[in-house]
Amino acid sequence: MLSMNCKTLSLLAATTAFAVLLSPAAFAQKKYDTGAGDTEIKIGNVEAYSGPASAYGVIGKTEEAYFKMINDQGGVNGRKINFISYDDGYSPPKTVEQTRKLIESDEVFLVFNALGTPTQSAVQKYQNSKKVPQLFVATGASKWNDPKDFPWTMGFQPSYRVEARIFAKYILKEKPNAKIAVFYQNDDFGKDYVAGLKDVLGDKAASLIVAEESYETTEPSIDSHIVKLKGTGADVFVDIATPKFAAQAIKKMAELEWKPMHLMTDVSISIGAVMKPAGLDASEGVLSAGYLKDASDPQWKEDGGMRDFLAFIDKYMPGANVSDTNLVYGYAAAQTMVQVLKQCGDDLTRENVMKQAASLKDFAPETLLPGITINTSPTDFAPIEQLRMMQFKSGKWDFFGDIISAETGG
Missing domain, CATH: 3.40.50.2300 (Response regulator)
Incomplete structure (x- = not known):
C-alpha cells in the first residue's frame, strides 16, 4: 500500500513539475488587453464619411474590405478582426464623441488610421491618458512623431x-x-x-x-x-x-x-x-x-503587388474607382496594421502593439512605390519618410x- 502511495505521489510530483514547466510558456503566450481575445481583435476607426473631407471616406471602406479578406483567410494568428468605424463629418467635437464611444462603450483594442489633423488633435491627449493606441493616424502632421510626449500616437504617411x-x-x-x-x-x-x-x-x-x-x-x-x-x-x-x-x-x-x-x-x-x-x-x-502606386496607371500592370490589389478590389470592392488614390492608401495602411498584429503573436496587449508598431523594419506594403519602405523605432514614430516628385x-x-x-x- 505504501509503495502504491509513493508511486502515486511520485507521479503527482512529476505531473506537477511538468505543469509548472509548461505553464509559464502557456501563460506567456497569451496576454490580452480590452478588445482582444482568443477569437477576435476589436479595431476602432473614425472617418469623414460626410462633411468637407468626405472624399476620404473610401479609405475606411477599403480598410473594412481588407479586414474582411483577412478574416476570410482565417484572420490574424487565428483571430478575426472586428472593425468598427464611425463617421465624424470631419468635426472635432463629433470626433471626441465617437472616439469615446469606441473606447468606453465598444471597448476596442486600439483606434486605427482615424482621419484628420484637427479631428485627431482633439482626441490625442484623451487617448494617451487612457493608454489606448492611436495608431497610424491618417494625417501627415509632424506632431504625431513625438514618442516622448505621446507614446500612444503614431502617424502613417510622410509628414507635411x-x-x-x-x-x-x-x-x-x-x-x-x-x-x-x-x-x-x-x-x-x-x-x-x-x-x-x-x-x-x-x-x-x-x-x-x-x-x-x-x-x-x-x-x-x-x-x-x-x-x-x-x-x-x-x-x-x-x-x-x-x-x-x-x-x-x-x-x-x-x-x-x-x-x-x-x-x-x-x-x-x-x-x-x-x-x-x-x-x-x-x-x-x-x-x-x-509614395503610392496609382492603380489606374498601366506602368504597374505587371507588378505583383498591384495584381494582388486589383484582385482584392475585384472580389471585395467590385465597381470601386481604382483611379482614386485613397484606395491604395487604405490598402497599404490596413496591410501595415495586419503586419503589426502578426508581429504581436499571442501578446495582444496595448503596450506590445505599440512596441511592434515601433519596430517595423523595411516593411513594404504592396501599393507603395518600389524602394519606399516602412521603418520605425522607439525614437522614430514616422513610418514613411521617402517621396518622389x-x-x-x-x-x-x-x-x-x-x-x-x-x-x-x-
Whole structure:
C-alpha cells in the first residue's frame, strides 16, 4: 500500500513539475488587453464619411474590405478582426464623441488610421491618458512623431513638413527668383506645410513669398482667394488644400487662365476625387510628390503587388474607382496594421502593439512605390519618410527624379 502511495505521489510530483514547466510558456503566450481575445481583435476607426473631407471616406471602406479578406483567410494568428468605424463629418467635437464611444462603450483594442489633423488633435491627449493606441493616424502632421510626449500616437504617411521641404528645394532649383503664393488650410495641417517651406527658404522666405492666404474648411468656395492670389503676380502657387478645395483651385485657375508652377500637397493627388472633378485638361502640369502606386496607371500592370490589389478590389470592392488614390492608401495602411498584429503573436496587449508598431523594419506594403519602405523605432514614430516628385500629364501622374529621403534632409 505504501509503495502504491509513493508511486502515486511520485507521479503527482512529476505531473506537477511538468505543469509548472509548461505553464509559464502557456501563460506567456497569451496576454490580452480590452478588445482582444482568443477569437477576435476589436479595431476602432473614425472617418469623414460626410462633411468637407468626405472624399476620404473610401479609405475606411477599403480598410473594412481588407479586414474582411483577412478574416476570410482565417484572420490574424487565428483571430478575426472586428472593425468598427464611425463617421465624424470631419468635426472635432463629433470626433471626441465617437472616439469615446469606441473606447468606453465598444471597448476596442486600439483606434486605427482615424482621419484628420484637427479631428485627431482633439482626441490625442484623451487617448494617451487612457493608454489606448492611436495608431497610424491618417494625417501627415509632424506632431504625431513625438514618442516622448505621446507614446500612444503614431502617424502613417510622410509628414507635411517633410514634403514642404522637398517642394521648397525643388522651387529653389527650378525658379531661384520665384514669386511664391502660398495657399493653405488654416489649421495644423496647413501650418505644418508653411513651416516646412520656410525651413528651407530660410532668409529668402521674406523676399520670395509674395502672399500667404489661408482658408477655412467651412467655406463653400475658395474662388475669391484664387482671384486675389492671381492678382499678386505670383509665378509659383503652393496649394495646401484638402481634395474638395484643391479641385476648386485647379478649376478656378483654369477659368482665370492663371498658369504658375503649381505644387499641390499629396493629400489631394487623387485622380478620381480631385483631377477628374477639376477637369483633366485644367489639371495638366500640376506637380506633387508621392509614395503610392496609382492603380489606374498601366506602368504597374505587371507588378505583383498591384495584381494582388486589383484582385482584392475585384472580389471585395467590385465597381470601386481604382483611379482614386485613397484606395491604395487604405490598402497599404490596413496591410501595415495586419503586419503589426502578426508581429504581436499571442501578446495582444496595448503596450506590445505599440512596441511592434515601433519596430517595423523595411516593411513594404504592396501599393507603395518600389524602394519606399516602412521603418520605425522607439525614437522614430514616422513610418514613411521617402517621396518622389511627380507631374500630372495626360491624365496620369508621371514620376521623375530619385526617391528623396527625409532622413538626408530631402
